[in-house]
Amino acid sequence: MRETPRTLFQKIWDAHTVATDDDGSALLYIDRHYLQDGSPRKFTLLADRGLPVRRPDLTFAVHDHYAPTLGGRLADVADADARQLLTDLSRHARENGIEIFELGDRRQGIIHVVGPELGISLPGTTIISSDSHTPTHGGLGAFAIGAGAGECAGVLATQCCWVARPKTMRVTVGGRLPQGTSAKDLALAVLARIGAGGAAGHAVEFAGEAIAALGVSGRLTLCNMIVESGARTGLIAPDETIYAYLEGRPYAPAGDAFDQAVARWSRLPTDPDAVFDRELGIDAATLGPMITWGTSPDQVVPVGDRVPDPAKAAGADQAAVWRAAQEYMGLAPGTPLEGLKVDRVFIGSCTNARLEDLREAAAVVRGRKAKIRAWVVPGSTAVRAAAEAEGLDRVFEEAGFEWRQSSCSMCVTQNGDKAEPGERCVSTTNRNFVGRQGAGARTHLASPALAAAAAVTGAITDVRRLMDGAI
Amino acid sequence: MTPIVRLTAIAVPLPTANMDTDQIFPARYMSRSRSGGFGDLAFRDHRFAADGALRSDFVLNQAVYEGAQVLVAGKNFACGSAREQAVHALLDYGFRAVIAVSLGDIFASSAPENGLLAVAVGSEAAAAIQQRLAVAPGLALSIDLDQRRIEVPGLAPVLFAISERHREMLMRGLDPLSQLLQMEPRIAAFEAAHDTAMPG
Numbered sequence: 001m002r003e004t005p006r007t008l009f010q011k012i013w014d015a016h017t018v019a020t021d022d023d024g025s026a027l028l029y030i031d032r033h034y035l036q037d038g039s040p041r042k043f044t045l046l047a048d049r050g051l052p053v054r055r056p057d058l059t060f061a062v063h064d065h066y067a068p069t070l071g072g073r074l075a076d077v078a079d080a081d082a083r084q085l086l087t088d089l090s091r092h093a094r095e096n097g098i099e100i101f102e103l104g105d106r107r108q109g110i111i112h113v114v115g116p117e118l119g120i121s122l123p124g125t126t127i128i129s130s131d132s133h134t135p136t137h138g139g140l141g142a143f144a145i146g147a148g149a150g151e152c153a154g155v156l157a158t159q160c161c162w163v164a165r166p167k168t169m170r171v172t173v174g175g176r177l178p179q180g181t182s183a184k185d186l187a188l189a190v191l192a193r194i195g196a197g198g199a200a201g202h203a204v205e206f207a208g209e210a211i212a213a214l215g216v217s218g219r220l221t222l223c224n225m226i227v228e229s230g231a232r233t234g235l236i237a238p239d240e241t242i243y244a245y246l247e248g249r250p251y252a253p254a255g256d257a258f259d260q261a262v263a264r265w266s267r268l269p270t271d272p273d274a275v276f277d278r279e280l281g282i283d284a285a286t287l288g289p290m291i292t293w294g295t296s297p298d299q300v301v302p303v304g305d306r307v308p309d310p311a312k313a314a315g316a317d318q319a320a321v322w323r324a325a326q327e328y329m330g331l332a333p334g335t336p337l338e339g340l341k342v343d344r345v346f347i348g349s350c351t352n353a354r355l356e357d358l359r360e361a362a363a364v365v366r367g368r369k370a371k372i373r374a375w376v377v378p379g380s381t382a383v384r385a386a387a388e389a390e391g392l393d394r395v396f397e398e399a400g401f402e403w404r405q406s407s408c409s410m411c412v413t414q415n416g417d418k419a420e421p422g423e424r425c426v427s428t429t430n431r432n433f434v435g436r437q438g439a440g441a442r443t444h445l446a447s448p449a450l451a452a453a454a455a456v457t458g459a460i461t462d463v464r465r466l467m468d469g470a471i
Numbered sequence: 472m473t474p475i476v477r478l479t480a481i482a483v484p485l486p487t488a489n490m491d492t493d494q495i496f497p498a499r500y501m502s503r504s505r506s507g508g509f510g511d512l513a514f515r516d517h518r519f520a521a522d523g524a525l526r527s528d529f530v531l532n533q534a535v536y537e538g539a540q541v542l543v544a545g546k547n548f549a550c551g552s553a554r555e556q557a558v559h560a561l562l563d564y565g566f567r568a569v570i571a572v573s574l575g576d577i578f579a580s581s582a583p584e585n586g587l588l589a590v591a592v593g594s595e596a597a598a599a600i601q602q603r604l605a606v607a608p609g610l611a612l613s614i615d616l617d618q619r620r621i622e623v624p625g626l627a628p629v630l631f632a633i634s635e636r637h638r639e640m641l642m643r644g645l646d647p648l649s650q651l652l653q654m655e656p657r658i659a660a661f662e663a664a665h666d667t668a669m670p671g
Contacts, residue, residue: 018661019654023634027654031667038501039555045648058667066502081502125667132553132577148555148581154651160658162636162651164580196489197547200573230547232576296489321488412552414501433493433551435516 005271007168008237009203012143016126024165032120033155034111034129035061037085043092045153053096055159060120061093061100064110064407065414069377072405074103079416109380109406112136112350116220117382119249123238123265128155133350135227139219141238141268166203166232167277173210175285180464182360183218184352184447187225188290188300196298200230210284211236216245217356224351225430228297237269289463291337292432292445294325303450303462309333328434329442337460343423345455347448348377349411352428357448358387362395364452364466370400371458377409410437426454472586474644478567479613480540483530484604490544491551496560509556510563535609543600544571549578558585568614570621572597583637584647590631599626616642
C-alpha cells in the first residue's frame with residue numbers, strides 16, 4: 001500500500017505507465033482512443049506496414065468536424081473532399097472492426113459529447129484523440145489528452161503513446177456560482193486570472209465547493225476550456241454526481257461490475273496532503289457573466305466592463321498585442337461591452353452544447369424573439385432528441401432561431417458553416433482567434449445564457465437584466 | 472526521415488506570441504491531401520492577402536530570409552488545434568527546426584515525431600537570439616543536437632532540453648512507429664495485467 005499521498009493525475013499516470021524515459025515522460029497505455037473525420041494518415045501509416053489495429057474494442061469513431069448541420073446525411077455534404085474524409089473513416093472503421101457513430105446513426109455527435117453520454121469515457125481511464133479539446137473528458141475524472149495524427153497511428157498499432165509528464169496545478173473554487181453565472185463564466189474567469197499560456201505544461205485539477213456543485217455538463221465545460229490556458233489537460237475527481245450520471249449508460253459497467261467500478265473509482269480522488277506544483281484559489285461568489293473582447297480567450301472581462309486600454313497593459317509587448325486585437329475586432333479602448341451591436345449568435349460546440357446548455361439558453365429565449373441570425377447546433381443527435389422531447393426545439397424555433405443538426409459546425413468551420421468577414425458573433429465556443437469562425441469574423445466567447453441574451457436583444461447584454469430579480 | 476545532427480541555416484524571426492495552429496495552417500485547408508505539399512499553405516493568411524497578393528511586409532516574404540530552415544518564434548508557439556498539418560506545412564515550407572520561447576503541448580511532441588526539431592528556450596534566451604537576428608537579418612545559426620545547444624554568432628551558446636527519445640529519433644532519422652513497435656514485449660505484459668473496463 002502506498003505511503004506517499006498522490007493526486008488524481010498521479011494515480012492515473014502510475015496505473016497506466018508501461019515504461020519511462022530519462023525526462024520523466026511515460027509510455028502510457030491508452031484505455032480509450034477516439035477518432036474523428038480528419039486525416040486518414042493514421043490508418044495509411046498502419047496499412048503501409050501491414051499492421052492491424054491492436055484494440056479495435058477500445059477504439060471509437062465519429063463524424064463530427066464535417067457533419068452538415070442541415071440535413072445531417074452524407075448526401076448533404078457539399079464538398080467532395082469532405083465527403084471523401086467521411087467515407088474514408090467509415091470504411092477504415094468497418095475494415096478494422098471499430099465502432100463508428102456516423103452520419104445517420106442516432107448516436108452521432110461531437111466526440112467530446114458522445115464519449116461521456118454513452119458511458120465510454122470513464123473515471124480513471126486514459127483517453128486520447130487527435131483533437132485539442134480531448135481534455136473535456138477530464139470532467140469525468142479521466143486523464144484525457146490531445147495528440148498528433150502520427151502519435152494516434154502509434155496508438156492504433158500498440159494502444160500506447162509516449163507522453164511528456166506534465167506538472168500539476170490545482171484550482172480550488174470555493175463558494176457558489178451566483179445566478180446567471182455558469183461553468184463557462186468560471187472557465188473564462190480562470191483564463192483571465194492565469195492567461196493564455198498560464199497553465200502551459202500543467203495538468204489542472206479543479207476542486208472545491210463550487211466544483212462539487214457543478215453537474216457533469218459544467219465539469220466537462222470547465223475541462224474543455226482549460227485547454228485555452230495552455231494546460232496539457234484538466235481533471236475533476238469523480239464523486240456521486242459522476243457515478244449517478246454513468247449508471248445505466250450503454251458502455252458503462254453494469255450490475256455487479258458497476259458496483260465494483262464505483263468502489264475502485266472512489267479511490268481515485270486526490271489524497272489529503274498530496275502536493276501540487278501550483279495552487280490557485282477562486283471565490284465563485286465574486287463571479288458574474290463574462291465575455292471576451294479580443295482574439296485570445298484570455299482577453300476577457302465581466303460583461304459590465306469595458307474594452308481595456310492598452311496604456312494600462314502589463315508592458316509594451318502586451319500593449320501591442322491588445323492594440324492588434326482591438327483593431328481586428330473593431331473596438332476602441334474604453335468601449336463598454338454591453339450594448340455592442342451583434343450580427344449573429346452561435347450556440348453549439350463541445351464546450352457548451354449539451355442538454356443543460358440548451359436548457360440554460362432556452363430559459364432566456366422563452367417568450368422572446370431573436371433580433372439577429374441565431375443558430376442552435378446540439379452537441380449530439382442524442383442531445384438533439386432529448387431537447388426535442390422537452391420541447392426546447394419549439395422554444396428556439398418560435399423565437400426565430402435555426403434548430404440544426406449536430407456537428408462541430410461554426411466552432412472550427414471545417415464543414416463550411418462560418419461567419420462573414422466583419423460579422424460580430426457571440427459564440428458559446430472555445431476560441432476567438434483571428435479568423436477562427438471565418439476570415440475577418442469577430443468572435444466574442446460567452447456562456448449559453450449570455451449568447452441567448454445577445455440573440456434576443458441584438459447586442460451584448462448582461463443576461464441578468466433579463467432574469468427577474470437577478471440584478 | 473532525414474536525420475538532424477548539426478543544422479546550420481538562416482533563421483527567420485517570428486516573435487509574435489500565441490501564434491496558433493489556425494495561423495500556421497488555416498482550417499479551410501484541412502480536407503486537402505498532402506500529396507502536393509503544404510508549403511504554400513504555411514502562414515497562408517499572413518503571407519497572402521484575400522485577393523492572393525503577396526504581403527510584402529510579412530517576414531517570410533522578405534528576400535533576405537529565402538532558404539531559411541530555422542524559425543525563431545515567441546511564447547506559446549503552435550498553441551490551439553492539434554492539427555498535424557501545421558507541422559507538415561512548416562516542414563514542406565522548408566523549416567527543419569523551430570526555436571521558441573515556449574511551445575503548445577501537442578505540437579511539442581507531434582513535431583519531433585514528424586522529423587521537425589522543436590525546442591523551447593525560455594523568454595530570456597529567445598530575446599537574446601531575436602536581438603541578434605534583428606541587427607543581422609539573414610544571419611545563419613547552428614543547432615547541435617549532439618551537444619544540445621544553439622550557436623548564434625555574437626552570443627554565448629544556448630543550451631536546450633530535449634528528451635533522450637526525441638533526440639535519438641531526430642539524430643538517427645528514426646520513425647516513431649518503429650521505435651514504438653520495439654516496445655511490444657513490455658506492452659503485452661502490461662496489457663495482460665490491465666483491465667480496461669475498470670482501469671486503475
